Amino acid sequence: MVDGPVNDAPYRLIEEVTFGENVVVFSFTNLYGCEIGDNTRIGPFVEIQRGARIGANCKIQSHAFICSGVEIEDEVFVGHGVVFVNDKYPRVDGDWEQLPIAVERGASLGSGAVILGGVRIGPRALVGAGAVVVRDVGSGETVVGNPARPLEG
């Protein structure tokens, strides 16, 4: 564990983040209370919330939002504007249950994808750009669409 990202960049907010070695964090980022593994790169306009864990050698692209409850293993690609959801019935009032999300080793989440709470995305799975993932994705499987379904053919 090291004290911070390996690069310097203006306009970024980093609070109580546990960094691996050689992490690069771009400008306009809001990271707090999360863990980020070795050699991972975090693009601009990204928020990563408290309790999220990101493995080594990942790419988290611009405009992604990674919430509490998300665990991302090593070598995962999170495309631009990918959004994770951790509540099934979001309401401003009352209680809610935080749903976990797991993204396993080597998976890739295409840009603009939305990943709902409670799902597991298997190793080397591929989520198509703009897909809305509402159930588990198997190892090496490719899913596309809204709701996301296995690619035919």
Added chain:
Amino acid sequence: MVDGPVNDAPYRLIEEVTFGENVVVFSFTNLYGCEIGDNTRIGPFVEIQRGARIGANCKIQSHAFICSGVEIEDEVFVGHGVVFVNDKYPRVDGDWEQLPIAVERGASLGSGAVILGGVRIGPRALVGAGAVVVRDVGSGETVVGNPARPLEG
């Protein structure tokens, strides 16, 4: 009405905004000419345009974009990356008509949803994550998909 948000945060732009009491506004926000009600929270990377009105006790999550013509009542949840649209045929040239959007009390808009101009979202309605809302949503109704349709079952 008070002079500004109750919290302090770096990197935010606030111009000609009418604030209720106890509003919290996070960093990396661009708010101008809008109204924000009591106890509402505005996340990072949010833009709210001139003329938009947001009620009390709302949560506006990160990366949301709320345009002119949007009226949001009290206790509404606007998820991460939700985008409102106020023009039917966007073009760089020529005239366009601004279409109003109403989001009624207690509604929740899931993360990544897109809300088209001219629609009304009824009280306590639930818009699923990633849904593209092209017509009105009734009171307490749940809609999902692209285009958004009532949830079966």
Added chain:
Amino acid sequence: MVDGPVNDAPYRLIEEVTFGENVVVFSFTNLYGCEIGDNTRIGPFVEIQRGARIGANCKIQSHAFICSGVEIEDEVFVGHGVVFVNDKYPRVDGDWEQLPIAVERGASLGSGAVILGGVRIGPRALVGAGAVVVRDVGSGETVVGNPARPLEG
């Protein structure tokens, strides 16, 4: 060619950008190595990557992401949160081929649209809000949905 945008704004990063005359660039932007034509307006929370080319009289709305390989002609509207993709199989490891994207004169891309690599969007075409464009769009054609299909009727 001129030295920079015609306006001033806090919190923006501009590096090695070729500007036409009278370009307006808002706050919270990250622009590098790209070309931007006369009178074009770039909204907040926008990233435009190295090698992207944007014509004259365009509007690039907030939260848009424009990647390397994208060529946008004159008078194009790029809605809020539009994301371009330039790799077919994104992975953190190994090689990848950059796919070009062309958006021709006068086209409009609705907010929240996702545009996949390798497609051409014809002149004055209209991409609906939230559409996921996976193949070419003809001149003047309107497409909607995920995947985007020509609008019936």
